[in-house]
Amino acid sequence: MNKAEQSARLAEGRVIRLPIRRMGINGEGIGYFQKKVVFVEGAIPGETVLARVFEEERQYARARLLRVLKPSPRRRKPPCPVYEACGGCQLQHIDYPFQLQLKRELVEEAFFRYTGLKDLPIAPTVGMDDPWRYRNKAQLPLKRIDGRVKMGMFSARSHRLIETGDCPIQHPEVNRTLEAARRVVEELDIPIYDERKHTGSLRHLVARIGLQTGEVQLVLISRTPALPREERLVKRLRECLPRLASIVLNVNPRRTSAVWGERSRVLWGAEAIREVLDGRTYALSAPAFFQLNPEQTVKLYDEVKRAASLTGREIVVDAYCGVGAIGLWLAPEARRVIGMDTVPEAVRNARENARRNGIHNAEYHVGRAEEWLPRRVSEGFRPDVVIVDPPRTGLGGGLIDALIRAKVPRLIYVSCNPSTLAKDCARLLEGGYRIRRIVPVDMFPQTSHVEAVCTLERDGERE
Numbered sequence: 001m002n003k004a005e006q007s008a009r010l011a012e013g014r015v016i017r018l019p020i021r022r023m024g025i026n027g028e029g030i031g032y033f034q035k036k037v038v039f040v041e042g043a044i045p046g047e048t049v050l051a052r053v054f055e056e057e058r059q060y061a062r063a064r065l066l067r068v069l070k071p072s073p074r075r076r077k078p079p080c081p082v083y084e085a086c087g088g089c090q091l092q093h094i095d096y097p098f099q100l101q102l103k104r105e106l107v108e109e110a111f112f113r114y115t116g117l118k119d120l121p122i123a124p125t126v127g128m129d130d131p132w133r134y135r136n137k138a139q140l141p142l143k144r145i146d147g148r149v150k151m152g153m154f155s156a157r158s159h160r161l162i163e164t165g166d167c168p169i170q171h172p173e174v175n176r177t178l179e180a181a182r183r184v185v186e187e188l189d190i191p192i193y194d195e196r197k198h199t200g201s202l203r204h205l206v207a208r209i210g211l212q213t214g215e216v217q218l219v220l221i222s223r224t225p226a227l228p229r230e231e232r233l234v235k236r237l238r239e240c241l242p243r244l245a246s247i248v249l250n251v252n253p254r255r256t257s258a259v260w261g262e263r264s265r266v267l268w269g270a271e272a273i274r275e276v277l278d279g280r281t282y283a284l285s286a287p288a289f290f291q292l293n294p295e296q297t298v299k300l301y302d303e304v305k306r307a308a309s310l311t312g313r314e315i316v317v318d319a320y321c322g323v324g325a326i327g328l329w330l331a332p333e334a335r336r337v338i339g340m341d342t343v344p345e346a347v348r349n350a351r352e353n354a355r356r357n358g359i360h361n362a363e364y365h366v367g368r369a370e371e372w373l374p375r376r377v378s379e380g381f382r383p384d385v386v387i388v389d390p391p392r393t394g395l396g397g398g399l400i401d402a403l404i405r406a407k408v409p410r411l412i413y414v415s416c417n418p419s420t421l422a423k424d425c426a427r428l429l430e431g432g433y434r435i436r437r438i439v440p441v442d443m444f445p446q447t448s449h450v451e452a453v454c455t456l457e458r459d460g461e462r463e
């Protein structure tokens with residue numbers, strides 16, 4: 001960059017030549033211009049690009065990629081025809097081994113930003129042999145456009161619906177189920193929700209498959225408590241989709257961008273489908289969380305089990321337990337497992353899953369982890385190992401203080417957001433913990449998301 005370039009202001013509309021240094025949390029390339037961070041979507045670390053600034057803030061700027069001047073040898077043609085418009089994936093233009101390397105760097109940078117620590121023991125990202133067709137679940141909005149029922153993803157930059165068709169990261173059965181259901185909805189003229197007017201009924205279609213059992217659940221998310229022609233709808237869905245094990249109606253009457261409502265009603269079949277992971281059977285009710293990538297889930301849970309190093313004497317807490325998946329993975333090597341989650345259906349599944357798998361030392365509670373654990377700690381409860389697997393927002397307020405107060409010897413933090421993971425770990429470090437190991441696991445190939453298992457330990461007497 002020459003002097004004249006350096007001194008000119010980085011104003012909107014300006015075209016700049018930018019070397020890309022690293023990847024941002026949303027998969028964008030990041031470069032520095034006059035010491036300011038500039039985000040360029042579609043640019044790859046190691047490249048030099050020409051980009052036009054379209055947004056300038058005090059701390060950062062955003063620029064649109066015009067031309068790649070020096071391409072990365074890791075650049076490749078994205079296989080998906082709607083990749084650019086859809087926004088669901090962010091890394092299809094980068095070869096897979098480099099995606100894994102960049103995800104490890106994302107975790108490293110997040111820890112450096114929040115803890116100031118470099119050279120942490122971060123393992124290489126655990127990847128997939130075939131990083132496609134892995135997702136066991138999709139939830140897609142519907143829209144009526146020119147008399148047709150369209151289904152897809154809302155584009156990242158607008159509320160434009162992009163038809164995702166045969167999405168290459170979804171399991172083919174999930175794509176087939178959703179497309180067949182869309183056609184039935186169109187054929188029976190089911191009223192589609194209009195988000196601007198808040199009228200109509202059907203908002204989203206959700207399909208989840210148990211990969212090992214082949215069972216498929218279809219959820220219809222509706223603004224109204226019932227759908228017109230419900231009986232005929234169920235009959236046609238069953239005719240068109242012989243692998244369906246369950247059809248559920250979920251009611252979301254609110255004017256909100258949240259997809260799920262509070263109430264669900266089984267329209268036909270089972271309340272839950274089943275999945276089998278490494279010999280364990282899990283019942284999954286419609287509103288219950290379950291990992292999206294079953295193949296990688298086995299590796300993730302094995303990593304948690306390694307990190308827990310159980311001897312059979314430990315009391316283990318599985319906080320944010322969902323359907324009890326992690327706790328049941330560990331229960332045979334623990335004295336006792338106690339899990340909690342806010343979703344009652346998930347807790348019901350967790351209890352049933354324990355029974356179904358012959359596990360008698362696990363108990364599950366409905367509740368907020370940040371309330372449940374502090375209360376029990378104040379009553380004298382002292383677990384040996386605590387596993388936390390919170391949503392993207394990280395650990396709730398009082399939970400970190402309670403873990404520190406209880407001097408839990410071993411914490412295993414499973415996270416899908418490196419920023420909140422690193423921020424929470426910074427507080428745990430202040431509270432006397434040290435980081436033993438961090439293992440990034442690629443649960444979401446082709447996207448910028450990364451999961452990580454972070455093991456923390458502490459010395460010291462417990463009262």
Ligand SMILES: C[S@@+](CC[C@H](N)C(=O)[O-])C[C@H]1O[C@@H](n2cnc3c(N)ncnc32)[C@H](O)[C@@H]1O
Nearest residue numbers: 289320321322325341342343368369389390391
């Ligand atoms: C990332 S999922 C992890 C689920 C589970 N560990 C697994 O591997 O399937 C997070 C879970 O936290 C639950 N959750 C959200 N907020 C919570 C809270 N404040 N307390 C307890 N559970 C919560 C969600 O219902 C969801 O099941």
